[in-house]
Amino acid sequence: MLRISASTVRDRWPLFAGALLTVTLGVALVQSSVLVLVSTGDPTIPPGASGRLAEQIREGYVGAATLLGMATPLAMFLAVFIVGSTFAFSVEQRREELALLRMLGGSRPQLIRLLLGEAFLLGLAGSALGILLGMPATWLQARLLIGIGLLPGDFSARWSHGMLLLSPAVGIGVAVFGVLSASYRAARVHPLDALRSAPRATRVMTLGRWLWGVSSLVLTVMLVVAGHGADLLGALLVAMAIPVFGSIALSALSPLVVPLVGRLLGMVLRTSALGELAQANLRDAVRRSASTAAPVIVLVGLLVGLTGALNSLARAAGVDLERSTAADLVVTSTGAVAARIPQIPGVALASPQSQVEMSVTAQHRVDHRSYRQTHHSGITAVDAAAYRRTHRLTLRSGSLEALHGRTVAIGPRLAAEGVRDGAVTARIGPHKLKLRIVARLPEVLENGSDNFLVPRDLVPTAMLADAPTETLVQIAPGTSPQAVADRIRAAGIGEVRTLGQWADARVEAQQRGTMGIMAVLMGMSGLYAAIAVINAVVIAAAERRTEFAVARATGLSRSQVVRMAVIESAAVTLIGLLLGTLVAAAALASFYPGPAGVHILSVPWTLLGLLIMASLAVTAVASALTALTATRPSPTALIAARG
Amino acid sequence: MRAPAAAGPHAGLPVAPVQLYQVSMHYGAGETQVQALAGVSVTFPAGSWTAVMGPSGSGKSTLLHCAAGLDRVSAGRVLLAGQDITHATDAELTRLRRRTVGFVFQNFNLIGSLSAEQNVALPLRLAGARPSRRDVQTALADVGLADRGRHRPRELSGGQQQRVAIARAMVMRPSVLFADEPTGALDTGSARTVLRLLRRMVDAAGQTVVMVTHDPVAAASADAVVFLSDGRIADRLLRPSAAQVAERLTRLEG
Incomplete structure (x- = not known):
């Protein structure tokens, strides 16, 4: 064999x-x-x-x-x-x-x-x-x-x-x-x-196709239902699974769905003779139509679904960040110059947050397993009183009022990491100190949040002066934020952004990695889908030589035959795009309206637009070229060869 | 049926390789139902060559398909080499196709990617045998193509391709050779060569041949001709001339 x-x-x-x-x-x-x-x-x-x-x-x-x-x-x-x-x-x-x-x-x-x-x-x-x-x-x-x-x-x-x-x-x-x-x-x-x-x-709808299609469809519907009430993590998981199962379902069932949607498209196509012929072919060659539509469904479902899910998650983090921060401006500078911000006219409150070079070793206990871990990053020195007024947080326990001297607060990032009560060991330069845990902050959506908050009076002044610092600024009532921002800039303190700009930039920085990988994945899947679509069109054209010849013998010109083929494949691609968008919509459904009614759904319209244009262009060109090749010999030769 | 004169070494074999009893066959259902065969009983005796003729749509191809176990009958019984295949499983039919029956088609149906030798060896290999080169070459020599073994089908003429197809069908030494319009796509010269080849197989080796054709000349090469019309057996002729066959056919079509 x-x-x-x-x-x-x-x-x-x-x-x-x-x-x-x-x-x-x-x-x-x-x-x-x-x-x-x-x-x-x-x-x-x-x-x-x-x-x-x-x-x-x-x-x-x-x-x-x-x-x-x-x-x-x-x-x-x-x-x-x-x-x-x-x-x-x-x-x-x-x-x-x-x-x-x-x-x-x-x-x-x-x-x-x-x-x-x-x-x-x-x-x-x-x-x-x-x-x-x-x-x-x-x-x-x-x-x-x-x-x-x-x-x-x-x-x-x-x-x-x-x-x-x-x-x-x-x-x-x-x-x-x-x-x-x-x-x-x-x-x-x-x-x-x-x-x-x-x-x-x-029979195009074989038993296997039915089984695959219906079971994947049922699973997809269950996932959509499950995703509806889910939290953000659940919604993300659902959004990652739905494109896979939804694409399988619609591709397997496409011999049923393609003619159905084709009938709707037919209302437009039927206005011309060529369109009518194309629509009839679409309905008749179910298998071929399904083969062309399937990769488009997968491509659009997967890419739009996943990108939309990741973008929505990022937007949720941004919304969360903006909502929990009570500030008008954010100034990025070193610790030394940040000390001058409160003197700027119009500044009602300045809350400096400095990333300090120190380490904290904490005892963790997760699922009956205890371990020690030393953290070097995400340790932020804050002014407790100003921090409380610029962050709308409900503490899990303790109080930030006590954050003075040898104390520490467990940051949002370690909220779920099971840091044990009592004290942690800190190392600042050559000194080793024990810090008492006085408060625990709640979890936030943002990835790059703090591990620990320490009081500024704990950190040596020289170290604070060098530390990269973000200062959250509240403006005095009746003052224009723009004017204050200009004054801070004029004083040469550092970069000034509005709260919205700052939150967006932070989320974007964290999303950059994800988007890079998504870009690779998109490139790969795009190429795969293009291969599959071209494959289907080219293989089918060989089989259609006789059919094309008959069409020409019936009175169609060569260019009309080519146009018919292009209309047909464009229609199939449109159907694939439509179904793929349906899959993507199902994947993103769990982000709408979003937890607590906040609007976080982010649809990647640009990507969708690009995919639509690229798919249509690829199928149109492939079908035009193959139809041209298939119609090169004289029609009578091909019809005669059949006998 | 009047048994055709079954001369040769296989005369007097007790079991005819192909027997059909009251076979009916219809396609479709309801309004669109088509009756292809209506209670056909026929025996194709061992060592004889029978031609099946009839107007288009008379059911002659269906008869061949049913007799060879390619199509299931709607009613009646089919015996192939003594085995009742009416309700045979796919595995049983596969075994029969390997050992008991050979096929030759109008369009040769060789596999384009394989050489003549590989095409001839294919049934043996599918049956799990390790074909010796000599067996394959003998089979090709029997059809006069000893020197074409390495050629691909597209490098051979139609007549040569059909002879490769006959060598492929005969390499398993089947009990019955089914031929569906074997000369239909050939010029008269090639057709004559193929018919002579079939005649020699029947006379010399006692091969049983069942052939569907619409060509009176081809039919006249057979030992007997069975005429079908509207799915029923309409007539039979023994060792007829081409003119007799043509005359009967015209009458059936008229």
Whole structure:
């Protein structure tokens, strides 16, 4: 069987080219992600780095690992999906040949083995190419992570020989897993199909399709319902799962849905003869339409859904930050100049918050497990009275009034980390002190919040003077914030922003990493989807040569045939876009109206617009080119060849 | 049916390789139902060559498909090499296709990516046998293509392709060879070669052949001709001439 597989692959490579490229890209991406991941497992801290810097580097590494851990499975899902739909379609195209094998005594298991053999060879070839492509990809990915500030500039991923095992396993796994359902469909091909020039109308909605589609749909609906009352974390998880299951559901059920939506589109299309013909084809060639629409559904559902979810989460953090901060302006400067802010006319209150170079070792207890941990970053020196008036917080326990002298407050970031009551050990320069815990702050949504608050009188003046400081400023009633901002600027104190600008910038800084990875993921998925769509259009065009010839013999000009093909594929793409948007909307439903009625839903309109334009352009160009090629020979030659 | 004169070494075999009893077959349901076969009983005796003829839509292809186990009958029984295949499972039918029946089609249906030798060896390989080169070459030599083994189908003429297809069907030494319009896509010269080849297989090796055709000349090469009309057996002829066949056919169509 493997020999027949090999000769089929060799002979019909255009059928497999798209799948091969998909496997290659998938292997390269997984390999580069894993290599970068492995290399981030052991952060190199430059000698002489301060505790705070070392902790920041470590946090960057963890952040990079998390992002890669999120992006890699999604890329795998896409690869399996695309290989699967390519093979499913190619089985349809090879029906006659498969039927002939059945006629000559091939059994069902043999046909399954034939396709699995093809997938194996494809996976093997894709792995070899992917391992090679993975090398520049690793470098590129490391550069990207350095570029968005998660990894230090001297980071480089090391090659591991384990890749020679892992990459082929991934490549062959993706190919074989992708072809599994197609091979079972191939096994159901009837021997008599070898004799029918036009195969009997086969049922497109097979039992497997129904099972897949309906179960995924039910799961999606359950997720949407569950997401409705969920908190933000729940909403995010739901928003990450829905694009996957929703896309599977709508793609599997697309033979039902595409003609339905096609009928709606038909009201517009029917106004011209070409449009009517295109719409009729759309309804008739359900399988082909479904193959074109499926990758578009996945692309839009996944990208718009995920990006929207992440953006909404960021907006929620921003809203939370703005709501909990009672200030008009935020001034960024050093601690030394920040001391001059209260003297500026019009400033009613200034609350300086300085990031200090010290360490705090705390006892944690989480789930019956106790451990000590030393924190170097997120330790902020505050003026307790001013802090209380500029932050609208309900403390979990204790009181900030007591934050004077050798005391500490547990910051929002450690609120859920089980820091034990009593005292923590702080190290300021050469001194070691015990600090009594006097208060615990509540959790906030923002990622980069404080670990500990310490009173300013605890920190040596020289250290405070050098510390990067943000001062929250309240303006005296009746004074214009703009005027005060100008005065602070004129005094040369530092950068002045409104509360809104400051909150947005903080959230954006934290989102930068996520968006970088999303950009890579988007690029990959976009490319995958383009491959799949082009594949479907090109494979279908070969089958349609005769159909096009008949259309021309009936009186259509060549350009009319091409226009018909373009209208048709544009309509299918529109349907895919519509369904994909539906999936994305389901994913984002849990962010609307948002917890406590705050509007946090953020729809990535620009991305959606770009996807719509790019998908339409790709399918239109692909179908125009293939239709042009298919109509090159004279129509009579093609019709005669049929007999 | 009047048994055609079954000369040759296989004469007197007790079991005819193909027997149909009261076979009916219809497609579709309700208003659109089409009766393709209506109570057809026919036996194709061992070592004989029978042509099945009839106007378009008379059910001759359906008869062939039912007899070969490619289509399920709606009523009646079908026996293939003594085995009742009316309710056979897919695995049983697969076994029969491997061991008992061979097929030749109008459009040759060779696999384009395989050479002539590989095409001929394919049924053996599908049956799990390790075909010897000699078996394959003998089969090709039997159809006069010993020197074309390495050629791909697209490098062969239509007649040559059909002969490769016959070699492929015969390599398993099937009890019955089913041929569906084997000369339909060939020029007269190639058609004559193919018919001579079939004749030799019947006479020399006692091969049973069931052939659907609409060509009176092809039918006249057979031992017997069965005429179908509207899904029923309308007539039979033994060793007819092409003119006799044409005359019967015209009468049926008229």
